[in-house]
Structures are given as C-alpha cells and as structure tokens.
Amino acid sequence: MTEVWIAIAAMTAVSFAIKAAGPVVLGGRSLPPAAERLIALIPAALLTALVVTQTFASHDGRALVLDARAAGIAVAVVAATRRAPMLVVLVLAAGTTALLRLAG
C-alpha cells in the first residue's frame, strides 16, 4: 500500500507541474504571429492523436488492433460530418461498439 501512496504523491507533483508549466511561463504574453498560427493547430494535432490512440491501441497501448471501437468511431465520423447533434454522435458510437461486443 505504501507504493500506492508514493505513486499518488509523485503523480500529484508531476501532474501539477506539467499542467502549470504552460500557463505560468506563457500566461498573459502576446506571442509573435507565427507562434500564434502554430498554436492554432495544436487542437487538431492532439485531438486527432487522441482519437487514433483511443481507437486503435490495444489495452496495454503497445499494439495496433482493429476491434469494435473502430466501428464505433467510424459511425461517429459519418454522423459528425453529417452534422448530427453531439449526443446522437456519442450514442451511435457507443451503441455500435456495445452491439458488436455483444455479438462478438
């Protein structure tokens, strides 16, 4: 149990520092236009990478797998590009994945 508390204490410090870094260093600064344009691309980069890893990475995160999640996300992509409301997108994605798992 001691090592659990060590891990919790360490992650408290690490995650505080990581989340504080950008706001403390860059807070209130106006950046050069070139930097602003790069920063405007960060959401596209990170959210895409998160979708890819949360869809195609295995449970331990170390292998590429194609499973019921991919079908759910494919449905989400179709629904979202057809401008379906957010909740509809989420329900369709979860429902597709759940049904495939039930069948599989």
Next chain:
Amino acid sequence: MARVRDEPEAEDTYAAGFRAALPLIVPTLLIGASFGVAATSIGWTAVAAVVMSAIVFSGAAQFAVVAVLGAGGSVVAAIIAATLIASRFLAIGVAIGPSMRGGPVQRALEGQAVVDASLILARVSETGYGARRLLGSTAPQYCGWMLGTVAGVVAGGRIADPEALGLDVVFPAFFVSLLVGELTTAAQRATAAAAALIALALIPVAPPGIPVIAACASLLAGHAVERRTRGAA
C-alpha cells in the same frame, strides 16, 4: 446544434462552458466508477482511489498506474508510465497558457482545470481561451469523475462494465465531433493527417503517451501547408 463552433462560443462564462461539457457527465461517471473498481480490485484502499481521482484527475494516467502496479511493476515504472501519458498537457498548456491572466499562482492553479476537451471547449476565439469557460467545462467532468470513483469503490463489481456499454469510445467520439468543426482549412487537415500517421506509426514501438505528444510534430506539416497556401494567395 451541439457543434461547438455554432454555439455562442465567444462567450467566456461558466454557464457556456458547463453546457458544452454536459454530454460528458454520464460517460465520465461510469469510467470513474471503473477506475474505482479496478483500483480496489488490486488491493488499493477506497481512500487511496478517491484521493488519487481528486488530485490527479486524469483517467489515462490513473489507469496506467493501476495497470503497472497491478501487474507487479515497480512504483518507478508506474510513475514513468503515467508521466508519459500526462506529457500531452505540456502541449495543451502551450495552447491555453498565453490566454491565462492574473499572477503566476493563479495561472498555475487555473491550469489544473485543463483536460483534453478544454482545447476546444474552453476556446473563445481561434487561439484565445477563457478561464471561466475552462472552469465551467471542467466542473461537470470533475464532479462525474469523483462521484464515479466513489460509486466504484463502494459498489465494486456491481457497477455496469463501461466497455460492455461501449463507453470507452465516448471520449474519442466526442473528440471526433469537435474535430469536424476544427478541420476547416488545408493547414488544419494536413496537421490532423500527419498527427494520425505519427500516432499510428508510434503505437507499436513507443510506450503509451509518446505517440500523442510526438504527434505535435504534425504542426510542422500544417505550418508548411499554411505557408504554401498563403504564398499562392
């Protein structure tokens, strides 16, 4: 309608942020419950699981700690695994940081409210973020995460399995619907395509966390496309 860009997103209010994050409450609750179940099933006390959720507040990092320790790994390995997964908050902080106001202590504390979805939910302009929107959009996710963790440690295995309900795709599906409004320019699309390729290439060879932070290299692809399109114009 739920498309964030069509909402009055320029509004930096707690309520606007809160509304944007509402679809995430139930999934966050159930995934929080699955964390509580997973942590107590490998022998953690209920207090440890709840304290971790309260102060670390990062599903991916917390599951990584449980997975490594549960598999008999060392505490150092668990901390490294969780740190790699948390590394993306450096990049998110670079995006949101310049918009933060107040002294360094206030900025550091408000920065703790940042979660993945804040990249879009807390935004008030192309590169500007609002502290009130940030706090408002994180609050329902924090409440869901805490209530879920408590429910998980109390109810144990009697909680519905989030995977059987397909809830593990809710967050990526949420990001997909945010991305559809995001990928409007050639530079944005080039960035996303490069990020996807980088992540796919790195998943089999790099530890979890690295594929996401390394995908920031895709900004260079987006930047190159942007320069070319502006040069052509």
